[in-house]
Amino acid sequence: MITAVNDFLDDLRGGRMAEAPVVTVEQGQLQGRVVNSPTGKAFYSFQGIPYAKPPLGSLRFKSPQPPEPWDGIRDATAEGNVSAQIDFLKKEYIGDENCLFLNVYTPNLDGEFLPVMVFIHGGGFVFGSGNSSLYGGDYLVEKDVVVVTLNYRCGVLGFLSMNTPEIPGNAGLKDQVQALRWIKENIHNFGGNSGNITIFGESAGGVAVSLLTASPLTKGLISKAIIQSGSALSKWSMQKTPIENARNLAKILGCESDDPEEVLDFLNATSARELVEAHEKLTPMDLFPEVTNAFGVVVEKEFPGVEAIITEPFIDLLTSGRIAETPIMIGSTSLEFAFERRSDDLQAFIPEELNIERNSEQALEIAEQIKNLYFKGSHTGVESLPEYFELLSDNTINVDTHRHVQYLINVSKKPIYYYKFDYVGELNISKKILNTFGLTRAMHMDELGYLFRNDLQKDVEPTTLDIKMRERMLRLWTNFAKGGNPTPDENHYLTVTWLPVTKDNLYYLNLGQELSLGTNPDKEKMDFWDSLYSKYYRIWDHPRSNNDEVVLKSSEPKIIESYSETVTVYSESSAFTESHTYVSETTEIVKENNEIVSETHEFITENNGEPVETNEVVAEVSENHEAVVENNEAAVENNETVVESNGTVEENNEPIVENKEGVVKNVEVVEKNEIDHPKVEEKIEEPVKIEESHPTPVTAVLNGDRKVQPRPSNEIKMVSRSNGAPKDVIRANDPPEDDLPKNIGVNKFVNFFESLGGKK
Incomplete structure (x- = not known):
């Protein structure tokens, strides 16, 4: 050969x-x-x-x-x-x-x-x-x-x-x-x-x-x-x-x-x-x-x-x-x-994945260290x-x-x-x-x-x-x-x-x-960068995927005539305001040309702070590690975890959810351009506890009389990594196209509360 x-x-x-x-x-x-x-x-x-x-x-x-x-x-x-x-x-x-x-x-x-x-x-x-x-x-x-x-x-x-x-x-x-x-x-x-x-x-x-x-x-x-x-x-x-x-x-x-x-x-x-x-x-x-x-x-x-x-x-x-x-x-x-x-400005060379705020004490100190290391x-x-x-x-x-x-x-x-x-x-x-x-x-x-x-x-x-x-x-x-x-x-x-x-x-x-x-090329400089990553880099602070919304086509007919709705959520809880800056949140949803504008709902998991995207009408809350607020920040005690479901928003603006800590006082609905048309109604159901292994779907109500049960294939499950840290929330057998009607308003409410206790 x-x-x-x-x-x-x-x-x-x-x-x-x-x-x-x-x-x-x-x-x-x-x-x-x-x-x-x-x-x-x-x-x-x-x-x-x-x-x-x-x-x-x-x-x-x-x-x-x-x-x-x-x-x-x-x-x-x-x-x-x-x-x-x-x-x-x-x-x-x-x-x-x-x-x-x-x-x-x-x-x-x-x-x-x-x-x-x-x-x-x-x-x-x-x-x-x-x-x-x-x-x-x-x-x-x-x-x-x-x-x-x-x-x-x-x-x-x-x-x-x-x-x-x-x-x-x-x-x-x-x-x-x-x-x-x-x-x-x-x-x-x-x-x-x-x-x-x-x-x-x-x-x-x-x-x-x-x-x-x-x-x-x-x-x-x-x-x-x-x-x-x-x-x-x-x-x-x-x-x-x-x-x-x-x-x-x-x-x-x-x-x-x-x-x-x-x-x-x-x-x-x-x-x-x-x-x-x-x-x-x-x-x-x-x-x-x-x-x-x-x-x-x-x-x-x-x-x-x-x-x-x-x-x-x-x-x-x-x-x-x-x-x-x-x-x-x-x-x-x-x-x-x-x-x-x-x-x-040498702060420009601080790796952005270290999440160090510009002009902070740490950033200025690192910039000075970079200057001393690289410049005579x-x-x-x-x-x-x-x-x-x-x-x-x-x-x-x-x-x-x-x-x-x-x-x-x-x-x-x-x-x-x-x-x-x-x-x-x-x-x-x-x-x-x-x-x-x-x-x-x-x-x-x-x-x-x-x-x-x-x-x-x-x-x-x-x-x-x-x-x-x-x-x-x-x-x-x-x-x-x-x-x-x-x-x-x-x-x-x-x-x-x-x-x-x-x-x-x-x-x-x-x-x-x-x-x-040789060994250890540029050792002094690489040791410096190693020390920065060792001190500041936290893998759980970074999203597991890109930050943009999932865009899925819906085969459901687009309904709802033109109107806009403003939902304002206020908090008076001193326990929560001491550790969070989220005192109030206002979101406006505008529907035009007889279309439902699809929303992106990002649920923040508490243990790692990473955004997990979902367009489902299922909200999963674990009593042990996904409570809305925890420990001294808790505004709802024991079994009073709040889960919002699609339902009816009271027109008289009565308080929707009340508890003895007063996290949510009311939800104010301001109707613009009111005309006679079917309205998407929302209401707060009783607290729901959803088991991880068998999530319970939540009923979506459209036009007041049409009910759609989310398919079992769209259930959300929480998966744990081998080291015990939570992995991404994933959908089991999620089809490539989501033909469910979009959930109106519910996820904004839940997302807000999860953000209160989800990031430390």
């Missing part, structure tokens, strides 16, 4: 490859071409291969569908469209919605033994492509691996989320999963081993790789992962309010409606170019990394039968060990970013820019990479290889596309110039040391892809053994002019 392989490689070197190679995949036949690498070695190239159905028309914003077969031999000698986007360098619109294509580069079409390396491009999930203008696989293929690059939907086209089963979000990431499924099924036709697939990516591509290692959708699809200058822990990669972002985008385009369904219809009717240009206005690329991308990754809502990339925060997946079976190589450059300073003197002025860039790079990439490694150490069953790229040469890409301010440091994307062939460096003459560094990088990356060990043996190029990190030693490989193995 080895002799046959060597003979075949000799044939390649002799140029005896077929001039028009044809391979057969599941969808049909592909004709590629033979090309020569910069060193003169020939390999096979297949480009513009569709891995999914074009995401056009009704498929816009939705998860990718498997590709359709074709007749005859499809030409695969030219690259496919890139995603619709604003070109980063030229600042002009390019690309197309029909962009789900991949490229395969291979030295061998016979056999099924070569490792496969799948690269995912960066670009902040807004721009970029896997095309050979930047990511030519020429050098990697020379190391006997099959290289795959791919395009995926970027920006709003790839990451719009309406929190619905139809458009839950992360379509661009699901494009990548669909590509991996296609590769798994077909790569053996290109000489690749479908059982040995390594994914690697840089910047947003690194974020994507980190997410794919955690997603249940990639189970059985990937063997190893390389994460370069990006982690899903980074705030710039995520969007927390997707529906608000969609509304804001629509407003830029001229849509005045706030109704999510109308916003979606408007965006579907808008051209791809207009969407992309409006996205650029909403979050300009030149503000990265200061501004979080409006259309990035979301933590998806769970819907039965709907595939999701992740349905809980990445940090939960990372710390729980669900990435434990994947060998990982992870690292960053010594200096990632050099952006112009827009503010001298003043933190303003031109002379402090190099120090500022270090702080910016740590805040954007390096701290999250460090945290990613630290979390992995505690749970991983596979090796973790940590690196720092610190080499400056002629092939550093930052010299061509970034403002380096004259700094001689390795910056964002610089390592890519030593892994890929690209058009930016056509006229660059690499030095002898540059060529040596490229050889080192290629060997480290492909050795890891082949067997999971980047330095299986020492040689002229790989002069040290790269040790994986352990709980006792944070080993890392420094990729400078020479290779060296």
Whole structure:
């Protein structure tokens, strides 16, 4: 077998490859071409291969569908469209919605033994492509691996989320999963081993790789992962309010409606170019990394039968060990970013997830600590820019990479290889596309110039040391892809053994002019950030999913003529006002054009403070740990927990609920625009105790005589984690579309009282 392989490689070197190679995949036949690498070695190239159905028309914003077969031999000698986007360098619109294509580069079409390396491009999930203008696989293929690059939907086209089963979000990431499924099924036709697939990516591509290692959708699809200058822990990669972002985008385009369904219809009717240009206005690329991308990754809502990339925060997946079976190589450059300073306030660098109030005593103290740690003197002025860039790079990439490694150490069953790229040469890409301010440091994307062939460096003459560094990088990356060990043996190029990190030693490989193995890179600075997270970060203070409302279509006829209702709730309880600022709350519900405006009801669970969304007419109250108010703040004692049900609001404004603590004195109903029409009536039933295992549905009353029993499948259940902490409230067998009439007013009342005792 080895002799046959060597003979075949000799044939390649002799140029005896077929001039028009044809391979057969599941969808049909592909004709590629033979090309020569910069060193003169020939390999096979297949480009513009569709891995999914074009995401056009009704498929816009939705998860990718498997590709359709074709007749005859499809030409695969030219690259496919890139995603619709604003070109980063030229600042002009390019690309197309029909962009789900991949490229395969291979030295061998016979056999099924070569490792496969799948690269995912960066670009902040807004721009970029896997095309050979930047990511030519020429050098990697020379190391006997099959290289795959791919395009995926970027920006709003790839990451719009309406929190619905139809458009839950992360379509661009699901494009990548669909590509991996296609590769798994077909790569053996290109000489690749479908059982040995390594994914690697840089910047947003690194974020994507980190997410794919955690997603249940990639189970059985990937063997190893390389994460370069990006982690899903980074705030710039995520969007927390997707529906608000969609509304804001629509407003830029001229849509005045706030109704999510109308916003979606408007965006579907808008051209791809207009969407992309409006996205650029909403979050300009030149503000990265200061501004979080409006259309990035979301933590998806769970819907039965709907595939999701992740349905809980990445940090939960990372710390729980669900990435434990994947060998990982992870690292960053010594200096990632050099952006112009827009503010001298160092409080801007305090991670927002620490929930430290700006200008508070703690925030000012931390800002002073940051100044003392990063700056030798003043933190303003031109002379402090190099120090500022270090702080910016740590805040954007390096701290999250460090945290990613630290979390992995505690749970991983596979090796973790940590690196720092610190080499400056002629092939550093930052010299061509970034403002380096004259700094001689390795910056964002610089390592890519030593892994890929690209058009930016056509006229660059690499030095002898540059060529040596490229050889080192290629060997480290492909050795890891082949067997999971980047330095299986020492040689002229790989002069040290790269040790994986352990709980006792944070080993890392420094990729400078020479290779060296060290421990704890930037120890003083990373220790400082570790101490901040240890002191202030509380995982239970963060929502388990994105903060926007679930939008579900109702098949019930929309009723109720135009009227508006104001409900004012007052509290006179001194016990409750001492510890809460919620003295009064006024909410106004406006119904127009014979429609019921659907409401979002967020129940706050008491133990972890996280919002749990529901549109049901069932309120679950546990006597032990979900009482409205507790201990000294209790306004209702023992069995006097108040649960509001749909019923009749007394027109004479008599007190609705009274108890000896006087939490609720009355509910005042102010009728506007009164006319003769059926009214939605509300009343307060007797206190109801609902058992967790068998929740009791509450009767909804519409028009005074029509009663609807909520379906058992919409019951709410409380699930406990293994450590005893409550998990999300979930619905059992919740159907993708909710055809129940919307509950009017009840949840606002309950939500208010739960907020009194729910947060400490």
